[in-house]
Amino acid sequence: MDEPLLRIVDVWKSYEDLQVLKGVSFELAERDVKVIFGPSGSGKSTLLRCINMLNPPDSGEIYLRGDNITAPNVDLNAIRTRIGMVFQHFNLFAHLKAIDNVSIGLRRVKGLEKQEARRKALEALNRVRLAEWADHYPAQLSGGQQQRVGIARALAMEPDVILFDEPTSALDPELIGEVLQAMLDIAKAGTTMVVVTHEMGFARAVASEMIFLDDGVVIERGTPEHFSVSPKSKRVKRFLNQLDVLYGSHEKLLKLSEEEEGK
Amino acid sequence: MLFQTELEFIGMGIVNSIIIFPISIYIMRWYSKKKDMPHIQLWDTSLKTAYKVSLVWLMVNILIGILFNTFAKNITIYFLIQYYVYMIIDLFIGTIVVKSIYKKELGESFMFVFIIQVILFGIGLIIGFITVLLLGYIFPEVSDVFFFVLEFGLFFTLLITASSLLIGFAIGISLAIMRVYGGKELHWLSSGYEKLFRGIPLLVLIFIFAFGFPGLFWYLESLDRLLASVIMALGLRSGAYQSQIFRGAILSVNPGQMEAARSVGMNKIQAFRHVVLPQALRLAVPGWSNEYAVVIKDSSFASAIGTFEMTFIAYIWGLRSVELFTLSMGVVAVLYFLFTFPVTRLFGERQTKKLKKLGMGGG
Structure with missing residues (x-):
């Protein structure tokens, strides 16, 4: 079958007067990891929210294994069980323990028995190395642990694809590593993923393709090597340079501030 | 004996x-x-x-x-x-x-x-x-009035309070749901209900149900009719206030919770039932315990139509002489205090602590 797992065709979306997405298209094959990056306000999060129809697009089509999920009479709840989502601010269910956070979807949506759901949930927690924290409430977990529970919650539903909406940007630097590690693990295990992130290290390790989004338009796409060696457009170069200054060597930052002072 | x-x-x-x-x-x-x-x-x-x-x-x-x-x-x-x-x-x-x-x-x-x-x-x-x-x-006199009130009044006060709170809970939560999730008409209906019942004095409500519609509880005995109309009045009014409590509680559940629930494939009702409502109910407990205190104290209005409850019993007791009136009202005041303060403290403060532990709610 030639049909890709996920096919996004010319998606447009606006919030009132603000045109956020201006015709975005891409395809995602099985076991692909796609990294979307770009400056804030470029429509990355909106794109993800369009894909799982939390905010349906104004126009354009999205196909999941050949099913048009933007068609009017589609059962969106059934579609969403096939698309996992990991949120920037975790959004764990505050009144439930970690294990119940993971198993509630299995029980209420997939209708599994309690024991079976618990077993599967533990399995998912184990994949993000949190099995021993199963009986803690979200508020008792660190940010990194909470985000891993969020990942386990998406994993447990066994979706076709998992969408990550800036999973590490609300975290302390110390906690980012454990979340990225968990994401690396499940990416290597063959999970199809769309990741909005600025973690270039993660992108280089697993991304099959990267997309640079700015102002609702795909500016450039290519492999991680392409972006690290020879990005074409000026906009991308500038953005990557800034990222490099932020995450990379502090000499560059010093140089930059000296230049500022020189002016 | x-x-x-x-x-x-x-x-x-x-x-x-x-x-x-x-x-x-x-x-x-x-x-x-x-x-x-x-x-x-x-x-x-x-x-x-x-x-x-x-x-x-x-x-x-x-x-x-x-x-x-x-x-x-x-x-x-x-x-x-x-x-x-x-x-x-x-x-x-x-x-x-x-x-x-x-x-x-x-x-x-x-x-x-x-x-x-x-x-x-x-x-x-x-x-x-x-x-x-x-x-x-x-204190033979204090003891007399204390047990007289407990014996004949406490049960009815608790009965009135519990039943009105239950009625108010049912009304309040449905109104709150209508107001938060319903369309324009439902929103209008529920806010109209709230404004209406918050704008009428309780005593007037009790008189309306007890004497304005004497046939409202035709299947009950006459004394029970009065009791039922008091419960009705208190319950309907409590519903108006409780709907505000639950509306606030539902709205203060982070919208991200709903989104996360939808993202695992729950429909709107499931998401509300399993994710939003349990959190909202927890958030509502401190406010609700306050509402309990209001209702148990306002149940004393029932004495105006001669329904047996603590205030009425103390009133009858005190009628015998002026000195006894001070005593009986003092005792009944202490009793009301005993039934409000420890409960609101227990539920309000404990729950606030618990919510903090769960990272829910502000402050």
């Missing part, structure tokens, strides 16, 4: 459950913490279970009290024994209910809880006797 009516027993049982249990449980908790027991976890869960059992026990007590009130005509000296027997039956029912509600293995803690309850009940009864005797000896 020491006890004249069954209500005295029931009143005592209720007072027992409300006053003696929490105090003793707090003492035991404090003791176990002070001794720094290694198995404090077990103690703690057992005590929590004891709490829940005694709460359920209390409710069953009220139910059985109603039954007794209706059917028991012959009161004998064996009543004390009977009372003990049905207390123990209550205890079993309570434990089983708690077990099925919380789906917890009580196992080893069951005997512990059971023994605590039996011992505490015995102690409570003895303390009760001693207090009654001492009080009767030192």
Whole structure:
């Protein structure tokens, strides 16, 4: 079958007067990891929210294994069980323990028995190395642990694809590593993923393709090597340079501030 | 005869459950913490279970009290024994209910809880006797009015409060849902209801239901009609206030929770039922305990139409002379205080602490 797992065709979306997405298209094959990056306000999060129809697009089509999920009479709840989502601010269910956070979807949506759901949930927690924290409430977990529970919650539903909406940007630097590690693990295990992130290290390790989004338009796409060696457009170069200054060597930052002072 | 009516027993049982249990449980908790027991976890869960059992026990007590009130005509000296027997039956029912509600293995803690309850009940009864005797000896008048009010008024005050709160809960939560999720018409309907019932004095409402529509509860006896109309008035008004409490609670659940629930494939109803509502109910507890305090105090308005409850009983007592009036109103004021302050403190503050632990709610 030639049909890709996920096919996004010319998606447009606006919030009132603000045109956020201006015709975005891409395809995602099985076991692909796609990294979307770009400056804030470029429509990355909106794109993800369009894909799982939390905010349906104004126009354009999205196909999941050949099913048009933007068609009017589609059962969106059934579609969403096939698309996992990991949120920037975790959004764990505050009144439930970690294990119940993971198993509630299995029980209420997939209708599994309690024991079976618990077993599967533990399995998912184990994949993000949190099995021993199963009986803690979200508020008792660190940010990194909470985000891993969020990942386990998406994993447990066994979706076709998992969408990550800036999973590490609300975290302390110390906690980012454990979340990225968990994401690396499940990416290597063959999970199809769309990741909005600025973690270039993660992108280089697993991304099959990267997309640079700015102002609702795909500016450039290519492999991680392409972006690290020879990005074409000026906009991308500038953005990557800034990222490099932020995450990379502090000499560059010093140089930059000296230049500022020189002016 | 020491006890004249069954209500005295029931009143005592209720007072027992409300006053003696929490105090003793707090003492035991404090003791176990002070001794720094290694198995404090077990103690703690057992005590929590004891709490829940005694709460359920209390409710069953009220139910059985109603039954007794209706059917028991012959009161004998064996009543004390009977009372003990049905207390123990209550205890079993309570434990089983708690077990099925919380789906917890009580196992080893069951005997512990059971023994605590039996011992505490015995102690409570003895303390009760001693207090009654001492009080009767030192302040005969205070003791008289105290037990007169407890005997004839407490049950009805609690009945009115509990029923109105239940009616108000049903109305309040549906109005809140309508207001938050409903369309324009439903929103209009619920806010109209709120404005209407918040704008009418309670006494006027009671008069409307009691005398304005005398045929409203045609199937009841005349005294029960008055009681029912009081409950109706209090319940409808409480619904208006409770809808505000629940609306606030639903709105203060982070919208991300709904989104996350939808993202695992729940439909809107499932997401509300399993994710938003449980959190909203937890958030509503402090406000709701406040509403309880308002309703139990406002149940005193029932005295205006001559329904039996604490205020009316104290009023009758005081009518005999002016000096007695000060006394009886003082005693009834203390009783109301005893039934509001500890409860709002227990539910309000404990729940606020708990919510903080869960990272829910502000402040």
